[in-house]
Amino acid sequence: MQRAIAVLDSGVGGLTVVKEVMRQLPREKIIYFGDTARAPYGPRAAEEVLAFTREIVDYLSQYKPKMIVIACNTATAVALQDIRARVRIPVIGVINPGARAAIGKSKTGKIGVIGTDGTIKSRAYDHALRCLSPRVEIVSLACPKLVPLVEDGDFHSEETRSIVVESLEALRGVPMDCLILGCTHYPFLSEMISSYMGESVHLISSADETAREISTILHENNQLAGRDERPIHQFFCSGEPRKFQEIAQAWLGAQIRLSPVVWHIPHNGSSYRNGNGRTPI
Amino acid sequence: MQRAIAVLDSGVGGLTVVKEVMRQLPREKIIYFGDTARAPYGPRAAEEVLAFTREIVDYLSQYKPKMIVIACNTATAVALQDIRARVRIPVIGVINPGARAAIGKSKTGKIGVIGTDGTIKSRAYDHALRCLSPRVEIVSLACPKLVPLVEDGDFHSEETRSIVVESLEALRGVPMDCLILGCTHYPFLSEMISSYMGESVHLISSADETAREISTILHENNQLAGRDERPIHQFFCSGEPRKFQEIAQAWLGAQIRLSPVVWHIPHNGSSYRNGNGRTPI
Numbered sequence: 001m002q003r004a005i006a007v008l009d010s011g012v013g014g015l016t017v018v019k020e021v022m023r024q025l026p027r028e029k030i031i032y033f034g035d036t037a038r039a040p041y042g043p044r045a046a047e048e049v050l051a052f053t054r055e056i057v058d059y060l061s062q063y064k065p066k067m068i069v070i071a072c073n074t075a076t077a078v079a080l081q082d083i084r085a086r087v088r089i090p091v092i093g094v095i096n097p098g099a100r101a102a103i104g105k106s107k108t109g110k111i112g113v114i115g116t117d118g119t120i121k122s123r124a125y126d127h128a129l130r131c132l133s134p135r136v137e138i139v140s141l142a143c144p145k146l147v148p149l150v151e152d153g154d155f156h157s158e159e160t161r162s163i164v165v166e167s168l169e170a171l172r173g174v175p176m177d178c179l180i181l182g183c184t185h186y187p188f189l190s191e192m193i194s195s196y197m198g199e200s201v202h203l204i205s206s207a208d209e210t211a212r213e214i215s216t217i218l219h220e221n222n223q224l225a226g227r228d229e230r231p232i233h234q235f236f237c238s239g240e241p242r243k244f245q246e247i248a249q250a251w252l253g254a255q256i257r258l259s260p261v262v263w264h265i266p267h268n269g270s271s272y273r274n275g276n277g278r279t280p281i
Numbered sequence: 282m283q284r285a286i287a288v289l290d291s292g293v294g295g296l297t298v299v300k301e302v303m304r305q306l307p308r309e310k311i312i313y314f315g316d317t318a319r320a321p322y323g324p325r326a327a328e329e330v331l332a333f334t335r336e337i338v339d340y341l342s343q344y345k346p347k348m349i350v351i352a353c354n355t356a357t358a359v360a361l362q363d364i365r366a367r368v369r370i371p372v373i374g375v376i377n378p379g380a381r382a383a384i385g386k387s388k389t390g391k392i393g394v395i396g397t398d399g400t401i402k403s404r405a406y407d408h409a410l411r412c413l414s415p416r417v418e419i420v421s422l423a424c425p426k427l428v429p430l431v432e433d434g435d436f437h438s439e440e441t442r443s444i445v446v447e448s449l450e451a452l453r454g455v456p457m458d459c460l461i462l463g464c465t466h467y468p469f470l471s472e473m474i475s476s477y478m479g480e481s482v483h484l485i486s487s488a489d490e491t492a493r494e495i496s497t498i499l500h501e502n503n504q505l506a507g508r509d510e511r512p513i514h515q516f517f518c519s520g521e522p523r524k525f526q527e528i529a530q531a532w533l534g535a536q537i538r539l540s541p542v543v544w545h546i547p548h549n550g551s552s553y554r555n556g557n558g559r560t561p562i
Contacts, residue, residue, distance in 0.1 A: 216498070
């Protein structure tokens with residue numbers, strides 16, 4: 001049986017990584033877990049995000065994946081090192097790929113970062129960028145209002161546009177040539193963000209870049225799927241499944257013909273490992 | 282002592298990788314070997330290119346590098362698997378990174394590849410692209426006249442421009458949205474190539490993309506240079522050193538203040554391992 005890439009997120013944000021993996025590596029099987037019942041992670045305490053991430057990794061481990069992708073910047077900032085120490089397979093976060101792409105792309109070295117409260121407070125992008133290069137100037141901004149809009153599936157309304165504008169206002173006129181979308185939910189809003197920031201600012205999607213690094217590392221480990229693989233993906237979410245399925249199909253469906261199996265996993269507040277009562281919808 | 286990234290090429294082409302590594306990973310020490318006495322590799326038999334690559338890897342291994350980068354597409358096509366089996370450190374070629382970047386960037390899936398005779402005949406890009414995705418259409422073209430121009434340091438003349446135009450003529454009107462520069466010498470000519478191909482064709486430099494994958498793999502292996510490193514790079518070439526030094530300084534010097542130490546290593550036709558008579562210039 002084909003071993004999958006396990007992807008986890010607080011909710012639907014990680015689907016932006018999934019979409020790019022499906023496009024760049026169409027033979028790879030994906031198992032996805034969106035913790036929609038407990039999204040957003042951004043405002044939560046680090047210990048809580050760490051505990052949730054551990055639970056989800058334990059849950060996904062029963063499927064014997066070949067790689068774990070923490071497709072949530074908040075969880076990457078808090079839990080990447082911990083999860084790496086707990087499992088024997090490669091664990092990829094979304095922060096280093098975004099940082100690396102920004103350094104590759106930026107000509108001026110002036111780089112903006114937007115993310116959740118948790119991500120920005122952790123200074124994880126500052127650390128990742130400076131770890132690669134001393135020649136960067138970084139401006140960071142928390143945009144806590146954006147994730148709830150995306151989790152509600154509201155990507156196009158005028159109200160959403162005005163919240164995007166208000167969220168980004170502090171960056172107006174700040175010199176930068178790259179802006180890292182340091183939250184995997186933000187690519188859902190990338191047109192609005194780009195139209196506010198203007199053409200001179202190149203948006204770096206940590207989601208897109210992560211897909212490419214997944215490819216690099218699988219290749220390097222000689223673990224790419226074989227040429228005959230026709231993967232059937234699996235999607236799980238912890239909360240109300242209908243909204244999740246609607247967003248997932250709209251986001252993935254146009255390019256990828258796919259009928260995701262969305263499972264509703266009731267959680268009893270502490271652990272997903274008691275999988276009783278799981279029902280497909 | 283800081284362990285270096287060892288980079289090898291048939292001549293000056295691998296400097297395009299070096300330049301990007303210096304920009305993206307300014308703390309990393311580089312040891313470079315250009316086999317200028319035996320360039321170009323493109324028209325040579327595969328067995329010969331394999332033997333030369335092994336010799337150079339043996340020579341560079343005395344410096345205990347942490348990674349080997351085969352920054353030559355011809356040598357990557359022929360020798361990557363062999364060298365990987367011979368050494369215990371990561372060995373990176375330039376073909377997979379270019380293929381991966383093209384798949385990430387292309388919207389139409391129609392991808393062009395230009396390279397040396399050896400690279401194009403090996404069909405290494407076809408293999409790498411199809412290994413990632415079944416949804417690509419590939420047009421390949423050997424451009425054997427370009428490497429000698431670059432080794433001569435002739436990147437700007439009108440004669441060079443007309444050779445570039447003549448070399449690319451078979452691609453005129455062929456639908457593609459990405460063209461892989463499948464030879465590390467070609468980025469020296471990228472302005473001319475881009476002006477011939479037009480704005481609708483995105484050039485993918487296997488050199489730039491390789492620098493990024495070097496970063497990914499060092500990061501993944503927890504082998505990035507420490508924050509306090511101030512690397513002093515070393516450059517070796519097997520042929521006449523003055524021309525090499527001139528090209529290296531012109532290519533690397535504008536962005537990176539650096540006085541490369543260029544060594545002239547006389548080779549006795551079979552092996553570089555007898556290092557007698559090495560003299561710094």
